[in-house]
Amino acid sequence: MADIFNYSVAINTGKGFITHGDRRKFWLRGYPASVWVATDGQESRLWVARNNGTTKTKDEAQALVTAEVEAYQATYDALSAEEKEVRQRPETVTLP
Amino acid sequence: MAEYKVIKGRRVQSLASDAPTTQLGQVWYNSTSGAYKSVVGAAAWSSGGNMVTPSAGSMGGAGTQTSAIVMATGASASSTYSYDGSSWTSSPSLSQNQTIGSGGGASNTSAIYCGGYTGPPAYVAMSTVEEYNGVAWTTNPTGLNAIRKGQGGAGLTTEAVWVAGGSAPVTAISSSETFNGSTWTTSPGAMNSGRQLMAAAGSSTAGVVAGGQIPPPYTAYALTETFDGSSWTVANVLNQNRKFPRGNGTQTAAAAYGGNSAPPTSIYDDTELWDGTSWTTSANMATPRDQFGSAVTATQMTALACGGETPSSTDATEELGLVNTVETVTTS
Numbered sequence: 252m253a254d255i256f257n258y259s260v261a262i263n264t265g266k267g268f269i270t271h272g273d274r275r276k277f278w279l280r281g282y283p284a285s286v287w288v289a290t291d292g293q294e295s296r297l298w299v300a301r302n303n304g305t306t307k308t309k310d311e312a313q314a315l316v317t318a319e320v321e322a323y324q325a326t327y328d329a330l331s332a333e334e335k336e337v338r339q340r341p342e343t344v345t346l347p
Numbered sequence: 348m349a350e351y352k353v354i355k356g357r358r359v360q361s362l363a364s365d366a367p368t369t370q371l372g373q374v375w376y377n378s379t380s381g382a383y384k385s386v387v388g389a390a391a392w393s394s395g396g397n398m399v400t401p402s403a404g405s406m407g408g409a410g411t412q413t414s415a416i417v418m419a420t421g422a423s424a425s426s427t428y429s430y431d432g433s434s435w436t437s438s439p440s441l442s443q444n445q446t447i448g449s450g451g452g453a454s455n456t457s458a459i460y461c462g463g464y465t466g467p468p469a470y471v472a473m474s475t476v477e478e479y480n481g482v483a484w485t486t487n488p489t490g491l492n493a494i495r496k497g498q499g500g501a502g503l504t505t506e507a508v509w510v511a512g513g514s515a516p517v518t519a520i521s522s523s524e525t526f527n528g529s530t531w532t533t534s535p536g537a538m539n540s541g542r543q544l545m546a547a548a549g550s551s552t553a554g555v556v557a558g559g560q561i562p563p564p565y566t567a568y569a570l571t572e573t574f575d576g577s578s579w580t581v582a583n584v585l586n587q588n589r590k591f592p593r594g595n596g597t598q599t600a601a602a603a604y605g606g607n608s609a610p611p612t613s614i615y616d617d618t619e620l621w622d623g624t625s626w627t628t629s630a631n632m633a634t635p636r637d638q639f640g641s642a643v644t645a646t647q648m649t650a651l652a653c654g655g656e657t658p659s660s661t662d663a664t665e666e667l668g669l670v671n672t673v674e675t676v677t678t679s
Contacts, residue, residue, distance in 0.1 A: 340610070
């Protein structure tokens, strides 16, 4: 069975990185560590290529996200009580 | 049942393939797929220019999608950045570190920033109000009547800004205040539920707030309230409990998006659209985020979301817009 999603790392270059048309063509969501998950298909693969992205396996992408979230959890744990009042400790992110 | 020709005065074309998407509202019959089709406007978020630096911290915001300014950007709590619809540039700093205050104003050369707390190292809630004229920030001689941080607030011009709720130091505030350009007036009526970290939109005589949290225990809420300049009315709730969302628009056409849930924390990417009566779920941002900035004066369908926590701080900007798309028409 074909994969439902494709996984990539692509640096958001700003305007034009994701267009309104892209959003209408396929589902896409960004995660920490510049990881992107999209419904797999020609359009989303072209989007990865257009943005000079690097295709990853799901495990590779998950490892990148987990490492960044854990680093951020450590940052949060070091905050003062006042700073923690208006922020949440990041939860582990599980890619679809 | 009336025929389309009777209603519209013209027949529906039969085409072998879909028509171009340039004519919003055009209807045709696709003889290949055997379905009636039309061009409709659908909401979608796209990438905007990246911020100068990754920024978070519940920024205050003002202006529109093509002329925005965000204030107190967390990474450096006095910093402000301006957006021209394409790129971000550093703007003059606030006079002191502030965070989780609220903004208002028409553009990136006419903005106001209210309240918040002083940020590192003191964390004292403030009543300070600063105004920006495109050149420099100046502290307004008249501050808020109440110290407050995390309040909702908006305002189409700097002379008609309003703030509502917040907390100080950890007790929820239900009062609201309006500004006439020189002095602040505490509204006779209080919010029905004092809380902080809401989405806010509209004017000082027709505002709306939604979501937020009540400290402690910092549970996320879906509550919506509307404001007529003096009193608050409970309205239909958001579809999603959320705190740290951002909003823009008017009391009859607003958008609220992003934010997060109560612990365990889920960061949201979805958008809800308000028509003056109820909220409808709409397009998702590409990047889920909370503690971000927005252009509070923007119209409902030209929202701007910048920075925030994903949970790491991001410099990504997204712009909401309508894109013409072909949809199948349901016929009976």
